[in-house]
Amino acid sequence: MPERPRTGSTTGNATANAANDGHAPGCDDRELVRRVKSGQTEAYGELVRRYQDRVFNTCWRICGHLEDARDLTQDAFLKAFESLNAFRQESGFYTWIFRVAVNLSLSHRRSAGRRRMASLDGIVAAGGTQAEELARRVRRSEGDDPSPAASDAELQARIAHALSAAGGLDDEHRAVVVLRDIEGFDYRQIAAILDIPPGTVKSRLHRARMALREAIAPARTAKPGGP
Amino acid sequence: MNRDQLSELLSAYLDGEVDDRERALVERVLREDASARRLLEELRRTVNAVGSLPRHAAPPTLAADLEARLERAELLGGAETHPVPIQERRAPWTAWLAMAAMLGVVVVAGWWFLLDRGQHGVGRAENKVATADARRERVAADGPAPPSAAIGPAGREALASRAAAQTVESQLAAGVDPAALTRQSFAPEAVRLQVVAVNAAERDALAERLIKRLSEQKTENLAKRGSRAGRSKEPVDSFFLVGKAGVNFDDPQQRQVLVRVPRSQAAQVVDDLTAVAGSEDRVALQAGPIAVRGAASARNLLQMVGQMPPEADAAAKEPKPTEGESKTEFADKRAERAGGPVESAKKPADSNRFDPLSGLMKIVGLDADALSRRSGRIGERIGKTGNADEEARRDTGSVAAAQARGKALDADTPASSGAAASPQPTSPEKKDIAESAPDSTTEESRSLVRRRQVAAEKAPAKAKTAEDTSTVKKETVGAFKESESVRLGAAGAKGAAGGAGETGTVVKQDDYVTIVIEFVVPSTQPKPPPTPKPTTVPASKSSQ
Numbered sequence: 001m002p003e004r005p006r007t008g009s010t011t012g013n014a015t016a017n018a019a020n021d022g023h024a025p026g027c028d029d030r031e032l033v034r035r036v037k038s039g040q041t042e043a044y045g046e047l048v049r050r051y052q053d054r055v056f057n058t059c060w061r062i063c064g065h066l067e068d069a070r071d072l073t074q075d076a077f078l079k080a081f082e083s084l085n086a087f088r089q090e091s092g093f094y095t096w097i098f099r100v101a102v103n104l105s106l107s108h109r110r111s112a113g114r115r116r117m118a119s120l121d122g123i124v125a126a127g128g129t130q131a132e133e134l135a136r137r138v139r140r141s142e143g144d145d146p147s148p149a150a151s152d153a154e155l156q157a158r159i160a161h162a163l164s165a166a167g168g169l170d171d172e173h174r175a176v177v178v179l180r181d182i183e184g185f186d187y188r189q190i191a192a193i194l195d196i197p198p199g200t201v202k203s204r205l206h207r208a209r210m211a212l213r214e215a216i217a218p219a220r221t222a223k224p225g226g227p
Numbered sequence: 228m229n230r231d232q233l234s235e236l237l238s239a240y241l242d243g244e245v246d247d248r249e250r251a252l253v254e255r256v257l258r259e260d261a262s263a264r265r266l267l268e269e270l271r272r273t274v275n276a277v278g279s280l281p282r283h284a285a286p287p288t289l290a291a292d293l294e295a296r297l298e299r300a301e302l303l304g305g306a307e308t309h310p311v312p313i314q315e316r317r318a319p320w321t322a323w324l325a326m327a328a329m330l331g332v333v334v335v336a337g338w339w340f341l342l343d344r345g346q347h348g349v350g351r352a353e354n355k356v357a358t359a360d361a362r363r364e365r366v367a368a369d370g371p372a373p374p375s376a377a378i379g380p381a382g383r384e385a386l387a388s389r390a391a392a393q394t395v396e397s398q399l400a401a402g403v404d405p406a407a408l409t410r411q412s413f414a415p416e417a418v419r420l421q422v423v424a425v426n427a428a429e430r431d432a433l434a435e436r437l438i439k440r441l442s443e444q445k446t447e448n449l450a451k452r453g454s455r456a457g458r459s460k461e462p463v464d465s466f467f468l469v470g471k472a473g474v475n476f477d478d479p480q481q482r483q484v485l486v487r488v489p490r491s492q493a494a495q496v497v498d499d500l501t502a503v504a505g506s507e508d509r510v511a512l513q514a515g516p517i518a519v520r521g522a523a524s525a526r527n528l529l530q531m532v533g534q535m536p537p538e539a540d541a542a543a544k545e546p547k548p549t550e551g552e553s554k555t556e557f558a559d560k561r562a563e564r565a566g567g568p569v570e571s572a573k574k575p576a577d578s579n580r581f582d583p584l585s586g587l588m589k590i591v592g593l594d595a596d597a598l599s600r601r602s603g604r605i606g607e608r609i610g611k612t613g614n615a616d617e618e619a620r621r622d623t624g625s626v627a628a629a630q631a632r633g634k635a636l637d638a639d640t641p642a643s644s645g646a647a648a649s650p651q652p653t654s655p656e657k658k659d660i661a662e663s664a665p666d667s668t669t670e671e672s673r674s675l676v677r678r679r680q681v682a683a684e685k686a687p688a689k690a691k692t693a694e695d696t697s698t699v700k701k702e703t704v705g706a707f708k709e710s711e712s713v714r715l716g717a718a719g720a721k722g723a724a725g726g727a728g729e730t731g732t733v734v735k736q737d738d739y740v741t742i743v744i745e746f747v748v749p750s751t752q753p754k755p756p757p758t759p760k761p762t763t764v765p766a767s768k769s770s771q
Contacts, residue, residue, distance in 0.1 A: 048290055056285035070286050074293050159276045180242065181277040187244050202244065206235040213273045 029093035036084055044084075048077055051094060054183055055101045061178040062105035062171070064164045072108060076101035091192055098183075098193045102175055109171050155216055162215035173208035180205055228256075237267045241274060326401055419513040420497065420525065420744045422504045430746040437484055437503045437744065484744040493740050497525050500744060 027046075035043035055076055060069035080087075080100050087096055162169060163177065172194075179185045179193060180201075187205075191198045228236075233256065239245050240253045256263050424430035486496055501507050501522040511518060512525035519528050 052285040052289060057282050060283060073285060073289060077293055078296060155276045156280060160280055177277060181274050202239050206238040209238050209270055209273055210234060213269050
């Protein structure tokens with residue numbers, strides 16, 4: 001049996017697979033979209049509720065900044081709302097809203113360039129406050145904190161840094177990793193969201209993982225029991 | 228299988244995105260290769276590390292902020308307050324920019340075309356020599372000419388055609404109704420009456436009712452003529468051509484009925500349409516660049532553009548009693564045709580002279596007489612000029628009448644309305660000439676008339692029936708069903724042959740007006756929705 005990664009996170013809701021089309025009994029995304037098109041825009045609120053967290057996280061991981069992610073998420077839902085009549089429902093709403101959000105985030109990244117310097121977003125997000133992370137590193141260096149959890153935190157910090165704007169990972173590869181390993185979409189869904197062939201998804205994901213593997217190499221080798 | 232291929236396969240294997248053959252291959256390699264097992268483990272750890280990154284819940288105010296943005300946009304009248312089809316969210320300035328660009332292309336292409344024409348006119352040889360010399364000098368100095376310099380006349384014509392096509396494209400991009408463009412191509416002279424229906428069902432019902440009404444009138448008119456067959460001296464001036472609904476154009480939102488009536492009965496069509504629509508306000512009319520709403524305004528506009536003569540003119544154009552026909556019988560027929568009292572025909576023509584200015588005044592609701600009194604002779608002069616123009620246009624087969632406009636302008640004397648208002652009996656061949664002659668009174672148009680006249684005289688004589696049929700068919704608009712046109716045209720021509728055969732009087736085709744009646748359902752606009760309710764965000768699951 002192939003080994004499946006744990007696509008969930010500590011906070012839970014990344015099991016996605018976009019099967020969330022039926023949160024409310026008898027009221028799937030398709031029906032909600034139809035209602036919005038017919039003028040019942042309160043149904044759009046339900047769609048926003050369903051996907052805002054995942055869309056926000058996707059934007060955050062791609063653009064690398066919480067404030068930007070907030071604006072991008074708003075923009076994504078607003079843009080989707082404006083052009084809802086053009087949405088023919090040939091794919092699921094989740095695919096569509098993620099496509100809008102990813103495209104906006106990538107455009108934002110391209111327009112912003114790499115002007116922003118590396119931030120501590122990743123470290124903060126991975127382990128809490130900057131002070132806590134520094135304290136943890138000091139304890140570890142002094143041999144006071146040999147627990148595997150500390151090593152996992154460092155691993156997460158390195159991964160977060162590698163995924164951040166300063167990580168050196170291309171935007172296209174970052175988007176694939178975020179959609180697969182954080183949001184849990186399968187290759188077919190990622191292909192639909194990014195509008196690329198599944199084979200391209202496969203190769204991009206492979207290259208991105210190999211790059212991340214290199215990025216976390218020191219932590220990996222330091223981990224007890226590691227190869 | 229090299230290392231890259233193996234690692235890619237392992238990555239896909241981790242995700243379960245391999246087929247049976249690949250899975251078997253990977254598992255065999257993993258059994259045999261320790262480094263492959265190590266790589267798989269590293270990849271799995273990497274994937275798990277990425278997947279275990281903390282997540283942020285969306286900010287609690289995200290939904291509220293989204294709502295605020297929607298509200299603000301709605302208050303500002305922006306388009307982002309409700310779902311709008313993408314093609315309707317075009318910024319106005321982009322449309323204007325596109326039109327301006329296309330206009331520039333057309334001007335440049337036309338300039339090139341004129342330059343090319345000039346080279347083919349006087350001094351063409353000199354131009355060619357000069358051009359050849361210049362080309363040689365340029366080649367010597369700069370090498371081969373750029374591709375643009377090699378464009379010949381055909382290429383420039385193609386450019387002009389392309390520019391024209393781009394103009395149409397820009398009009399389409401600017402939201403111009405494609406059906407309108409088609410109509411402009413096919414029937415620039417046609418008058419368009421329009422009724423706006425609530426939905427497709429009402430549209431179809433209204434179209435059917437109008438067709439039925441017009442068909443009944445046509446049948447009635449033909450029956451009247453038929454009852455007098457063999458002894459009627461009445462010219463053919465009262466039959467309708469009714470097109471099948473929707474056959475003329477491809478716009479599924481419209482149903483068209485094509486009507487061709489004598490000018491004197493154009494108002495009757497407006498009345499028929501008003502009766503079918505049930506309200507005067509639902510009728511609109513477009514003639515050239517002018518469009519008005521309401522049946523009364525439509526009648527005024529018809530009169531103003533000359534498609535519906537005032538009663539005096541209509542009476543003046545009534546055929547005269549022929550020999551052997553009693554005055555009573557003639558008056559009876561005339562009353563039937565006019566559908567109103569014949570007393571109005573007894574008024575002197577000058578007392579109700581057609582005046583385009585007064586027609587416009589009626590449309591905009593002003594008192595033309597009062598304005599005319601204030602403006603002295605200006606209004607009178609405009610009236611005379613307009614009248615002469617109108618008369619010339621109605622009787623374009625007569626050069627003398629066509630010159631009336633020039634007389635009115637030059638001498639400021641009443642136009643020779645007699646020549647125009649009393650159409651002379653026209654032979655079938657000349658009828659074709661009159662029909663196809665242009666409206667203008669330029670020398671070019673007169674020469675065209677003369678050429679056509681000579682050609683017609685040389686042509687073998689044709690039966691009147693065939694002549695009438697072909698003439699009527701030519702004057703129908705666009706893709707009007709030929710079968711319907713031929714059938715109705717033949718029916719009308721049959722009557723024409725009977726009448727003309729006995730009296731020698733044929734109504735000139737120029738006295739007819741083509742009216743396209745459209746039943747339109749406006750495109751559905753999405754209902755402006757209320758602002759979405761604020762969405763609630765679950766408690767933050769941030770790891771922080």
